[in-house]
Amino acid sequence: MLGYFGPAGTFTHQALLTITHEEARPFASVVGALAAVRSGEVKGAVVPIENSVEGGVSATLDELINGEPLMIRREILVPVSFGLYVRPGTRLQDVRQVLTHGHAAAQCRVFLEGLDATVTEAGSTAGAAEEVSRADSRYDAAVCARIAGRLYGLEELAYQIEDNIGAVTRFVEVTKPEAVPMRTGADKTTLVVFMHEDHSGALLEILEQFKVRGVNLTRIESRPTKKVLGSYNFSIDAEGHLHDKRIAETIQGLARICPQVYFLGSYPRADGRAPKLDPRFSDDSFTAARDWVEEIDAD
Numbered sequence: 001m002l003g004y005f006g007p008a009g010t011f012t013h014q015a016l017l018t019i020t021h022e023e024a025r026p027f028a029s030v031v032g033a034l035a036a037v038r039s040g041e042v043k044g045a046v047v048p049i050e051n052s053v054e055g056g057v058s059a060t061l062d063e064l065i066n067g068e069p070l071m072i073r074r075e076i077l078v079p080v081s082f083g084l085y086v087r088p089g090t091r092l093q094d095v096r097q098v099l100t101h102g103h104a105a106a107q108c109r110v111f112l113e114g115l116d117a118t119v120t121e122a123g124s125t126a127g128a129a130e131e132v133s134r135a136d137s138r139y140d141a142a143v144c145a146r147i148a149g150r151l152y153g154l155e156e157l158a159y160q161i162e163d164n165i166g167a168v169t170r171f172v173e174v175t176k177p178e179a180v181p182m183r184t185g186a187d188k189t190t191l192v193v194f195m196h197e198d199h200s201g202a203l204l205e206i207l208e209q210f211k212v213r214g215v216n217l218t219r220i221e222s223r224p225t226k227k228v229l230g231s232y233n234f235s236i237d238a239e240g241h242l243h244d245k246r247i248a249e250t251i252q253g254l255a256r257i258c259p260q261v262y263f264l265g266s267y268p269r270a271d272g273r274a275p276k277l278d279p280r281f282s283d284d285s286f287t288a289a290r291d292w293v294e295e296i297d298a299d
Helices: 011-017 032-038 059-063 100-105 109-113 125-133 146-151 202-212 245-257 283-298
Strands: 001-004 024-027 044-051 071-079 083-086 099-100 120-121 141-144 155-159 168-175 188-196 215-223 233-239 261-269
Touching: 001 011, 001 032, 011 044, 011 071, 011 168, 024 032, 032 044, 032 168, 044 071, 044 245, 059 215, 071 146, 071 245, 083 125, 083 146, 099 100, 099 125, 100 109, 100 120, 100 168, 120 125, 120 168, 125 141, 141 146, 146 155, 155 245, 202 233, 245 261, 245 283
Parallel strands: 001 024, 001 044, 071 261, 099 120, 099 141
Antiparallel strands: 044 168, 071 168, 083 141, 083 155, 188 233, 188 261, 215 233
């Protein structure tokens, strides 16, 4: 059984339904979903990791390395559109109290500012819809996904109310460590790396490991280590697969210069986009260079 950051009707639930329609268990938090993977309560969990508007999901980025090792098996991209949902019979001019998740409120700021209403944050957009569906709720409307509005029998007063049409949230399926999926030629590798110490050029030293091997990054974010103020690690997505020589050698280089490197998985890109690879950084190029060195030694 898979778990997911619930409740039912969230965008995470929608992402889950793209990979399975089998019974799945919702969890009230990302931490709870990933803890269930670690304990063996579920075989894997779907959680959000990145939004094209709001950036990385800090709860996921932090919890992936907080405890026993975990591994990303796949990514899922879900277009994000929000609507304003109310109990049947409620008019737009009657809306005075709106309930939604903080990320949804941030993405629908312009629309919400146009309402004469107070916005309150909920644990999830689906939870907001469930609360508003109750006849005795003090909230008049929920900002949520269409799947949640329909699930809880609400009426749609407005749709695509987000500030940035075309926003996408990226989700990942996380399991305990197991064999890395076969490379497809259109893959990502996710790592978390730590600096030895904060000094001039410390981040450059990390980035050089990718640059000199022709590895492009699709995401890099700093996260506090929670030890002392100013101490950070870096969560990184790179184009390529562990079985690509350029990626394997990059990870080896990072292991030499960093006190800790977390390998969180190599997996197919959801968009199927293959990297534009300079021939100098192909597997053949790395193999030819190694063979040349071995010939020198043989002489």
